[in-house]
Amino acid sequence: MLTKISHFISSIKQHVVCGPSSYNNEEKTSFRYVLEHQPMSRRGYIVNARTEKREVFVPKTDVPSPETYQMDLNIIPEKKRAFKPFNAASDRFPIVARSTDIPGPGSYECDVKQNRQVHMLHSFGGRTKLIPAIKTKCMPLNKDKCVICLKQPVGDYYQYRNEILCANCFNFNWLWQEKFKRTYLQAFQKVRDCSHMHEHSGTSARIQLVDDRIMKKLQRKEAYLSLYWP
Structure with missing residues (x-):
């Protein structure tokens, strides 16, 4: 069956001429891989009726283990001491907040008249x-x-x-x-x-x-x- 399909494809290649905007799909295609590896049917139809044995792929064992991706916990990296606490050298409070011109929390008049309206x-x-x-x-x-x-x-x-x-x-x-x-x-x-x-x-x-x-x-x-x- 594979030989018939290959003869059919070669006959098409002889009679078909590629146009200006066409591509050579027969040179760069996965159809040949499908013909070689895809299981076919022996009953005349292929949709959901493939009876041939599927190809068994050999598992690859030359792969790194999961441990190779993790860092070695036995090796403790060297810790550098921070040049300032929390690596921050800026002032915590701005200079304006330390000024004596700004009144404190208890300097405001709390018992002022509320809801003032123009007469x-x-x-x-x-x-x-x-x-x-x-x-x-x-x-x-x-x-x-x-x-x-x-x-x-x-x-x-x-x-x-x-x-x-x-x-x-x-x-x-x-x-x-x-x-x-x-x-x-x-x-x-x-x-x-x-x-x-x-x-x-x-x-x-x-x-x-x-x-x-x-x-x-x-x-x-x-x-x-x-x-x-x-």
Whole structure:
């Protein structure tokens, strides 16, 4: 049967000419090995009906044993001593953590007020309006004077009804309670003149210097920061 197949293959080789994109599979193929080693059938069909004895391959004994792949435990390798503990020479803690400028764990104020919210003016069915942290007084000329030092306040100052206190006098009385008690000073409200946003030129007319959107943004930021730094 093998001779018939080999004659058939040789006859095909004589009549078939390889094309430009074809390969010589008969020269580099495993079909000859299959014909020589694959068991065939004697009953006329080969699928699941191979009756010939399979070829027994001789086991190879010239292979290394499993022990050859393992290292020899009798030979203890020489251990080198680490130049630093855990082979790490970097500082454990950064230099910034050792600075005295950073407060310790017990330096923080734990009993602070939580859930702080900016004060808003609400109306039923209407829009909410921000309550500014510092009231702005619109006047052509600032003629307010402190009732203690009798000087015109510079920057923000405090007012309750017709009484005016500059920032220095207010802080001094809040600390020492020389003329006013703290219960009375709590009624004062922080105010400022409108020179940073209006130009009056000595008249009741005003010229706006800053856009309304910028002023609202600054008022919201000031109202939020006043919750933490009054």
